[in-house]
Amino acid sequence: MKLQLTAPVKFLKGVGPKRAEALQRLGIRTAGDLLYHAPHRYLDATTVTPLARAAINQEVTCVGRVVSTGVLPTRRGLRVFRAVLKDESGLLECAWPGRPFLERQIKKGQLLLVTGPVRYYHGKQIVPREFIVLAEAGDDTESNPGVVLPIYPATEGLTHRQIRALVQQHLDELLPLVHDPHPAAFRATHGLIELPKAFELVHRPAKVEDAELGRRRLAFDELFDQQLVQARARHLAKRARAGIRFELKRELTTRLKEHLPFELTADQRHAIREITDDMTAPLRMHRLLMGDVGTGKTVVALFAMLLAAENEYQAAIMAPTELLAEQHGVTLTRLLEPLAIRPELLLGRMTAAEKAAVRERIASGGPRVVVGTHALIQESVTFRRLGLAVIDEQHRFGVEQRAALVEKGDAPDVLLLTATPIPRSLALTLYGDLDVTQIRERPPGRGTVKTALRTDAARSKIYDFIRTECAAGRQAYVIYPVIDESERADLKAATTMAEKLAKTFAEFRVGLVHGRLKADERDGTMRAFRDNAVNILVATSVIEVGIDVANATVMLIEHAERFGLAQLHQLRGRVGRGAAASHCILLSDSSEAAPRLQAFTETTDGFKIAELDLHERGMGELAGARQSGGVALRYANLETDLPLLDAARKAAAAIIAQDPALEKGEHVAYRERIVTRYERGFELFRVG
Numbered sequence: 001m002k003l004q005l006t007a008p009v010k011f012l013k014g015v016g017p018k019r020a021e022a023l024q025r026l027g028i029r030t031a032g033d034l035l036y037h038a039p040h041r042y043l044d045a046t047t048v049t050p051l052a053r054a055a056i057n058q059e060v061t062c063v064g065r066v067v068s069t070g071v072l073p074t075r076r077g078l079r080v081f082r083a084v085l086k087d088e089s090g091l092l093e094c095a096w097p098g099r100p101f102l103e104r105q106i107k108k109g110q111l112l113l114v115t116g117p118v119r120y121y122h123g124k125q126i127v128p129r130e131f132i133v134l135a136e137a138g139d140d141t142e143s144n145p146g147v148v149l150p151i152y153p154a155t156e157g158l159t160h161r162q163i164r165a166l167v168q169q170h171l172d173e174l175l176p177l178v179h180d181p182h183p184a185a186f187r188a189t190h191g192l193i194e195l196p197k198a199f200e201l202v203h204r205p206a207k208v209e210d211a212e213l214g215r216r217r218l219a220f221d222e223l224f225d226q227q228l229v230q231a232r233a234r235h236l237a238k239r240a241r242a243g244i245r246f247e248l249k250r251e252l253t254t255r256l257k258e259h260l261p262f263e264l265t266a267d268q269r270h271a272i273r274e275i276t277d278d279m280t281a282p283l284r285m286h287r288l289l290m291g292d293v294g295t296g297k298t299v300v301a302l303f304a305m306l307l308a309a310e311n312e313y314q315a316a317i318m319a320p321t322e323l324l325a326e327q328h329g330v331t332l333t334r335l336l337e338p339l340a341i342r343p344e345l346l347l348g349r350m351t352a353a354e355k356a357a358v359r360e361r362i363a364s365g366g367p368r369v370v371v372g373t374h375a376l377i378q379e380s381v382t383f384r385r386l387g388l389a390v391i392d393e394q395h396r397f398g399v400e401q402r403a404a405l406v407e408k409g410d411a412p413d414v415l416l417l418t419a420t421p422i423p424r425s426l427a428l429t430l431y432g433d434l435d436v437t438q439i440r441e442r443p444p445g446r447g448t449v450k451t452a453l454r455t456d457a458a459r460s461k462i463y464d465f466i467r468t469e470c471a472a473g474r475q476a477y478v479i480y481p482v483i484d485e486s487e488r489a490d491l492k493a494a495t496t497m498a499e500k501l502a503k504t505f506a507e508f509r510v511g512l513v514h515g516r517l518k519a520d521e522r523d524g525t526m527r528a529f530r531d532n533a534v535n536i537l538v539a540t541s542v543i544e545v546g547i548d549v550a551n552a553t554v555m556l557i558e559h560a561e562r563f564g565l566a567q568l569h570q571l572r573g574r575v576g577r578g579a580a581a582s583h584c585i586l587l588s589d590s591s592e593a594a595p596r597l598q599a600f601t602e603t604t605d606g607f608k609i610a611e612l613d614l615h616e617r618g619m620g621e622l623a624g625a626r627q628s629g630g631v632a633l634r635y636a637n638l639e640t641d642l643p644l645l646d647a648a649r650k651a652a653a654a655i656i657a658q659d660p661a662l663e664k665g666e667h668v669a670y671r672e673r674i675v676t677r678y679e680r681g682f683e684l685f686r687v688g
Contacts, residue, residue, distance in 0.1 A: 005032030005177050012170055022158040034167060035174055035199045038218060038635060039150035043113060043132075044208050050089035054118045054126060061115045062092065062126065063134065066108050071100045085112060093125040109137025133161060148205045167203050175200060181669035190647055192217050216644065219636035223429070223645050225674050226633075227652035228662070230432025234286070235660050243284030243411055244313065244387050248276060252306040252339060259338035264299070267291075267441040271300045274437050275415065279307055279388070285413035288431050291439030292606035293419045293573030294446055298331055300439070301390045304415055309341070309368035313387025313412075316370040318377070318405050320393050322347050322519075323526055327548050328392070329371045336369065346372035346381070349520070377404035385409070392417045419573070420566065421606035423614050425638040428645055440607060447553075449576035451584045451601040453560070453594070462556060462585055463504060469554050470508050470535045474580065476554035478538045479571055481562040497558075498538040508535035515540060541567060550578030560586035561593030565600050565613040572604075615639060 003011075009028055010020035023029075028037050049060040064085030072080050079100040084093050094114055096102050106112065114128040134149060152163040180187075180195040187194065193201070193213060201214030257264075264272070271289060278285035291297045305315035317332075319325040329345040336343060344367035346358045355375070361367055365384030370376065386409025391402055406414055416434065427436050454462065466476045478501060480494040498512040511525040511534035528534045530549050537552075541563070555575045560568065568586070575582040586597050599612055636644065655667060662671035 003031060003173060003177065005030060005035075005174065007031045009034060012166070014166055014169060019158065019162075022155050025155045026153060026158075026163075031170070031174060032177075034170065035178065035203075036218075036634075037152060037163070037167070038202050038215065039152050039211070041151050042205065042208050042211055043134075043149040043151060048113075051085055051087045051092035052089035054092055054124070056118050056120050056124060058118050059116070060118055060126065061113065063087065063111065063113050064092065066106060066110045066112055067091070069103060069106060069108060071103055081106070083112070085114070093123065094128055094131075095121070095125045096128065106131070106133070107137065111135035111139075133159070135161075148208055148211065150203060150205075150211075171200070171203055179669065181673060183666060186651070190220065190651065192220055195221075215635055219633075219641055220644050220648055222633060222635050223641070223648035224652055225670070225677065226429060227432055227645075227649045228656065228670060228674060231649075231652045231656035232660065234432070234434075235656055242282055243413055244279075244311075245282050246279045246307055246311045246313075246387070246413075248280055248307065249310045252310040252341075253303055255339050256303065256306055256335065260299070260335070262443060265296065265439075265441040265443055267439040268296050268300050268443075271437045271439055272303045274435075275300065275304045276307060278435065279304065279413050284411055285415065286434055287414070288416045288418065288427075288434045288436045289439065290418050290421060290427065290436060292421055292442070293570065294442055294577060295439040296443050297417050297419070297439060298328065299335070301392075301415060301417060302332060302335060304388055304413075305369050305390065306339075308387035308413070311387065313385050314362070314365060314368055314370060314383050314409075315388040315390065316372070316376055316383070316386060316405065316408075317390040317392060319371070319373060321523075322349060322373055323523055323530075324392065325371055325373045332369060332371060341369060343367065343369040343371050346370065346375050348373055348375045349523075374401055377401060377408070381408065383408050386412045388413045388415065390415045390417065393419065420570065421610045423607065423610050423638070425642045425645055426610075426614060428649055429633070429638065432649065438607070440605070447576045447578055447580050447582050449572060449582045449584055449604060451572065451586070451604070453586045453588065453597050453601050455589050456587065459587070462587070465583075466536065466554055466556065467505065467508075470505070473532075473551075474554070475529065475532065475534075475549060475552040476536050476556065477552060477571075477574060478536060479555065479557045480538070480540055481559050494538055494540050501536060501538060505536055509533065510536045510538060513537065513539045541571065548577055549574070552577070553580050553582040555582070555584040556587065557585070558587050560588040560597055561590040565596065565609050565616065566606075568600055569606055569609045 007030060008020070009015055009023050009030055010017060012031055012034070015023065023034075026037060028034055043061075043063075047061070048063050051062050051064050054060045054062060062085065064087040066083050067086045068084045070082050072082060074080060074097075078098055081096040081099050081102040082093060083102075083106050084091055094112075111134040113132040113134050114126055115130050116126050116128040118124060118126050132151065150164060150167075152160040152167070154160040154163060175196045178196040178199060182192065182195075186192075195217065198214040198217035201210045202218065205211035205214070275285065275287060275289075278287055289297050289300060301317060305317070308315040317328055319328055325345065325347060329343060332343045344358055344361060346355065346362070350358070359381055362370055363382045363384060370383075375381070389405045389409065389412050391405065391414070402414075402416075406412060421438075422430070424438075427438075466478075469476060478497070480497060494512060494514050498510060502510040511529055513522045513525050517525075525534065525537070529537045529552075532551060552575050555572060557563065557568065557571060563571070572584040575584060586601065588594070588597055596612070596616060600609065603609060638645070655662070655670070659667050662668065662674075
């Protein structure tokens, strides 16, 4: 039978049913998938330290044959596994304290790669942090210096060595079957090598630089496929129904601008322009407004709502919590008072009679601006003429909940708000189907937030500072990463500490909120804090997105090392909302986390912090938050591949603009690849 890339992997030589099962766990189902299973790193044998040159107190990577092994007990009863390695330069002992079981894995005659520090203990030895068996006894093919060895992601029952052998065995047979979907002119424009060559360089590089050339091509294709899916989604969303073509009447919007008690920032004006252009165009708006806490997104959304209102449409803003909805109600009521417009508020905690009255008014079309929680999307709520749906903290709602509000109108425009800044590269991959506007500039008059990193030794001084601030009539937050002691005995838990702090600050009222409290109880305490009936609020990260308390000036975060940087930034955003100077104090005794926490104290720019977070946690973890049929990136690195992403995005947009269903002969291969590789691609291109 002639081999095809679509053939099940079990038909390849050297793959039985058990191995096929293990390969499937790695996402390798077909012969073609084996080509796409790229190494996650390379061992360049030319950079390996000869065993004899390994210097004490240095970190080294060495390769050698195992000439002897054994387990030695120490006087303290700890059993140490030892292996002596040999290369052309000499011998070196490796020691694994407390790991006698390695005797079953590391055998005499194997070629071993070891990485770790060199120390002196009855002679020079390396204490490996990791080791890789490169070849078995008698197999001499991989001991040549200068060879670049691919190290593959492996799985239980299948070592990276077995995967490498499998790839090398079939590579020459598979490469001629690869068809490159990009025409030569397209490749030349984007500086891409041919696809078969890319696979060859990825799996069999002569130099590490060659492997990078191959990876770059696979990364471009990955981003390009994803951007085709995003561009198609955007095309369908806009084509699904023509939107409302609002007219810029400059009645309510101009009056709002005249009555605002502050000047708009340049970023706010730019955002309003982009939104106005969208709303006055014939196609539906689908825009994400992304801005740090305190950059004034609500005011920008209000201009959009008034543009709908002056065209005799209703506008609704949906918030994830009752407190946030109430907060919007208060803010909008204050800003709209000079215009004699009163926003209608619909909350789950209202009485049945109150809700019925509000629903009746909304259905009659009376209130032009409506604020609410997911109570707005219940079946019993009908709008007379919904023209704009604004969804705040959009990531807190499921896709279905967002869609349910939009369905309340006849193709209303949609504006999504988020206070979670993410790097541009991540925004383009996660939100490629939306138009994205960023607001970075903060309105003047906001208080500054000083951030400091302290150890537990400074606790009494910090408590004195909190006491001084509260005595002056201000308020403080104290944040903990867990709820009760049983979860992590080594952490000071919120419930225990709330009791202790109530005694420490006996002259003030201390409140407690966490995720396990009933919503009513939690909201009651948060309202009391908002109204200054509670002076110190002890909380878990449940308050990350929530209340706006201008009077709160101190944020103390315990065990700061347990939080991600983006989360710390969201927490810090709870203070500095009034004119008074505010303070965010990170408490941590972790020397390991000190550099990243110190970096956090040095910037208040959410987008910079998001970049730091991306660097620290990697793309996968951050991207996982989005509810979509997207695929995690395997080859592209969003820290370094932004130019590649920009090129892929432009190329994909141009192709979808002229051939939305990818039906033309030169685009069919793109379509086929997307349909087979992307869950969401299948949905988007199934109907053509």
